[in-house]
Amino acid sequence: MTPAVILLHPDDNVLVCCRTVMVGETLSIDGDDVVIVQSVELGHKLARCALRAGDKVIKYGAPIGSMTADASAGGWVHMHNMKSDYIGAHTRRASGGEP
Amino acid sequence: MNAMGYLRSDGRKGIRNVVAVAYLVECAHHVARRVVDLADDPDVHLIGFPGCFPNDYALKMMRALSVHPNVGGVVLLSLGCEGFNRENLAAHVAESGRPVETVVIQNAGGTRSAMAEATAAVNRIRDTMRRDAIRVPIALSDLVVGTVCGGSDGTSGITGNPAVGRAFDRLVAAGATCIFEETGEMIGCEGPMSQRAATPEVADAIVASIAKAETYYRAMGYGSFAPGNAEGGLSSQEEKSAGAYVKSGTMPIIGLIKPADRPPLPGLYLLDVVPDGPPKFGFPNISDNAEIVEMIACGAHITLFTTGRGSVVGSAISPVIKVCANPDTYARLSEDMDVDAGRILEGRGSLDEVGEEIVAMVEAVAAGAQTKSEAMGHQEFILTYKAFEPLGPGCLPRAS
Numbered sequence: 315m316t317p318a319v320i321l322l323h324p325d326d327n328v329l330v331c332c333r334t335v336m337v338g339e340t341l342s343i344d345g346d347d348v349v350i351v352q353s354v355e356l357g358h359k360l361a362r363c364a365l366r367a368g369d370k371v372i373k374y375g376a377p378i379g380s381m382t383a384d385a386s387a388g389g390w391v392h393m394h395n396m397k398s399d400y401i402g403a404h405t406r407r408a409s410g411g412e413p
Numbered sequence: 414m415n416a417m418g419y420l421r422s423d424g425r426k427g428i429r430n431v432v433a434v435a436y437l438v439e440c441a442h443h444v445a446r447r448v449v450d451l452a453d454d455p456d457v458h459l460i461g462f463p464g465c466f467p468n469d470y471a472l473k474m475m476r477a478l479s480v481h482p483n484v485g486g487v488v489l490l491s492l493g494c495e496g497f498n499r500e501n502l503a504a505h506v507a508e509s510g511r512p513v514e515t516v517v518i519q520n521a522g523g524t525r526s527a528m529a530e531a532t533a534a535v536n537r538i539r540d541t542m543r544r545d546a547i548r549v550p551i552a553l554s555d556l557v558v559g560t561v562c563g564g565s566d567g568t569s570g571i572t573g574n575p576a577v578g579r580a581f582d583r584l585v586a587a588g589a590t591c592i593f594e595e596t597g598e599m600i601g602c603e604g605p606m607s608q609r610a611a612t613p614e615v616a617d618a619i620v621a622s623i624a625k626a627e628t629y630y631r632a633m634g635y636g637s638f639a640p641g642n643a644e645g646g647l648s649s650q651e652e653k654s655a656g657a658y659v660k661s662g663t664m665p666i667i668g669l670i671k672p673a674d675r676p677p678l679p680g681l682y683l684l685d686v687v688p689d690g691p692p693k694f695g696f697p698n699i700s701d702n703a704e705i706v707e708m709i710a711c712g713a714h715i716t717l718f719t720t721g722r723g724s725v726v727g728s729a730i731s732p733v734i735k736v737c738a739n740p741d742t743y744a745r746l747s748e749d750m751d752v753d754a755g756r757i758l759e760g761r762g763s764l765d766e767v768g769e770e771i772v773a774m775v776e777a778v779a780a781g782a783q784t785k786s787e788a789m790g791h792q793e794f795i796l797t798y799k800a801f802e803p804l805g806p807g808c809l810p811r812a813s
Contacts, residue, residue, distance in 0.1 A: 316758065316759050316760050320571070320758075322571065330567055330571060330646075331567070331646075332758045332759075333758075355646065356567070356568065356646070356739065356740075356741055356758075357566045357567025357568045357645050357646035357647075357721065357739060358567055358645075358646035359567065359646060359648070371648075371649075371652075373652060373655065374570070374655045374656075376601075376651075376655055377601075377651070378601075378648070378649050378651050378652035378655060379648060379649035379651060379652065391648065392643070392646070392648050393643055393648050393649075396648050396649065397648075397649065398636070398648075398649035398650050398651060399649075399651065400600050400601055400627065400636070400649070400650050400651055401600065401627065401630055401631055401635075401636040401650050
């Protein structure tokens with residue numbers, strides 16, 4: 315059975331989805347049962363624990379940016395609540411920097 | 414490895430024997446493309462440079478590509494009045510011992526006449542290079558293998574890229590030359606990367622190249638981060654970087670090269686693709702194929718292209734092996750994918766197993782097996798304006 319999420323490095327505070335995790339699912343994260351409140355797709359990240367705005371996001375054991383808003387354990391971590399510490403990213407909707 | 418290559422006059426060995434038809438300005442592109450179409454031969458490839466203004470980088474790239482070990486002969490298509498130094502390029506190809514002919518459209522009498530002349534040249538050159546081909550055994554230690562990632566997503570850094578890293582470790586151990594790139598996609602990785610440098614000079618060059626990349630991309634307004642990266646779960650440049658960096662494996666980095674520089678010794682190299690000097694001509698590489706072409710200009714026989722979202726490209730001159738990181742993408746686009754690395758996420762294989770599979774595929778493709786993109790006729794090619802300064806001292810390993 316494929317795990318729903320994987321922890322890439324013991325220092326990480328995010329988990330990576332190995333498949334789409336559906337709203338209402340219950341996942342065991344570090345021994346705690348967490349009910350998923352928003353579906354999160356394959357390859358995207360879930361908060362391993364409660365994260366506060368300003369916290370570094372740690373993946374592969376390394377910082378990959380900072381939270382811009384709070385997220386609860388099991389919550390989706392992406393460009394709506396984190397940003398690069400280096401350089402802006404772009405999306406199809408925005409011409410520079412901001413999603 | 415049981416494969417036969419094509420021996421070239423500089424001692425390098427090719428794994429393909431293609432005729433390169435090269436347009437030297439966009440105005441000659443149509444004639445060149447029609448000549449390649451009419452040849453209807455998978456060994457006749459279209460390359461070229463669209464600009465009318467001369468550019469040292471473009472000339473260096475075209476010189477390197479025209480004498481790539483996979484190229485057996487060259488037909489140059491010039492309009493006649495463009496800035497490209499066609500005599501310099503033709504002389505460089507001729508000095509390598511390869512057959513080369515130049516067709517100038519303004520002298521040939523126009524489109525139809527130039528097409529006829531160039532088609533005849535392709536036929537003559539193909540006959541000559543097939544007749545004169547010297548076949549010799551080729552080993553992994555003869556190969557230059559590049560890696561590029563494109564259409565990355567949240568799976569790339571977990572499956573496809575580390576699997577290529579395992580393959581790179583095996584290839585370097587077998588005496589191959591391996592090249593990884595996109596300094597713009599290594600922003601944030603300069604610390605650990607410089608610790609793998611074989612010398613303090615190479616470490617300094619790595620750190621400087623990443624600082625340059627950050628400055629350059631900041632001036633462009635964007636990192637090397639496409640909308641599809643975000644849709645696939647990547648949230649920042651440094652997250653993408655960390656995932657991209659693992660393609661390089663764990664071997665020491667023995668040198669830093671720039672596009673069209675030939676690695677002097679086997680081992681692992683970083684390719685610095687970001688132009689030198691103040692930002693001048695726009696984004697360093699406007700799309701993935703610009704990077705693949707630069708790898709090939711460094712001598713890459715094969716490019717390992719990892720993708721999560723699902724790129725379908727191949728390349729002119731050298732085969733591209735596509736390593737698919739995402740199991741959902743593989744299920745949708747399996748006709749374009751050579752390696753299913755996403756199966757690691759489904760518990761159907763380990764990084765080591767996929768790494769071994771990639772090495773086996775490198776051996777098979779070197780022996781003549783077609784990649785998926787080759788079989789479907791993908792021969793993408795793009796070359797744009799850039800500016801580089803020569804390599805600084807200490808960037809290359811010294812022969813011992």
